[in-house]
Amino acid sequence: MAHMPAAERRAELVAAAVRMIAAHGVEGATTRRIAQEANAPLATLHYCFAGKEVLFAAVFEYVSGQYREVLTSNEVDGDLESTARTLLRGLLEWYLANPDFGPAIVELISWAQRQEGKQAEMVYNDAFGTMRSILEDAAKTSGQSINETIIDELTYIVSTLSDGFALNWLVFADRAAAERQIELALGVLDAWMATSLGASRPSKV
Template identity: 30%
Template sequence: MTRKPAEERRRDLVEAGLRVIAREGMHGATVRAIVAEAGVPLATFHYVFDSRDQMIGEAYAYVVLPRVGEVPTPFSASASPVDAVRGVLHDWVDRFSEHPEYELAVMEIMAYCRRTPSLAHLPGEVQTRYVEIVSTVISAICEQLEVEPQQPLDELSQLVLHVTDGLTYCMLRTGDAAASRRFVEAAAPMLAAAVMGER
């Protein structure tokens, strides 16, 4: 086995863990399955992690880690606010449909964290990161369309998060993208109106 600093091994195992959870679910993500996915011996796991729960926590934090090249803005500068919002949301549905098992994994990890006292605080922190990320997107839209958000960015973000969460939960049950597209159509004007400050 090539020698690596512990920090790097941790990241390898976290990424392997996320792959296993996406493929097999939380239930199948045993320590043995994770080290097999990472291609390392069993004992390596507890050299870099105190416990399996600790690794799960780091994996959950990893999914909201800032990575370069994200935050897409799939709309033109000439679009109306409604069209811009619609574009971003449809893009989200597209991405989701490509890898629903990944979002299912994130949901399972969230539920597991809430059930585990030492990890129960994480979902709240992850949500805060979500709000920050969505705020960035909203800012980008407003800047590109040269409009000024008429409400606090955080509150707008939380509105959007409710919408994407609704899409996520529904699509995880059925995989019915058509119904979700209809919801996007209905929700886009509402969100655009919220940004423009109407009530």
């Protein structure tokens, strides 16, 4: 087996853990299965991570990082309304393109809520913070005067619509229906923004 830098090996093990959690749940994602999925010796996994708890902590950091990357990689050049639509569309299309991520995050959040730590809150707080910052910057850049409560509510609406879509996609895995539901979710967002932001014709993305 070719030598692989430790950081790269750790990243492969974390990504393999996400896939195994999606396929088998947290309890079923054993270190042996994760190592096999990453095509690595079990001893290598134990060398990279002192225990399963340490590995799962790295998985939560990875999940948070993925959300940040998805949110910040969208081109958001416009007013608050068009930026919110871009963020929501980007999240929903990302779930479609990464079918392992939805089931993995549902499993992880459910598991984390039964633990003493705050990993689930960390993921959501990080996502909310990133999204809120993007929306706030869009409003300021476009010269819109939007109070903080509305920004908070918009952040919540986008997050809730993306969570609901992800859960529906996980249950039904119907791509044709999911593609239609993307437009439906965007329509719900438009309706909320038209009422709450006074936008009679939200910008289309």
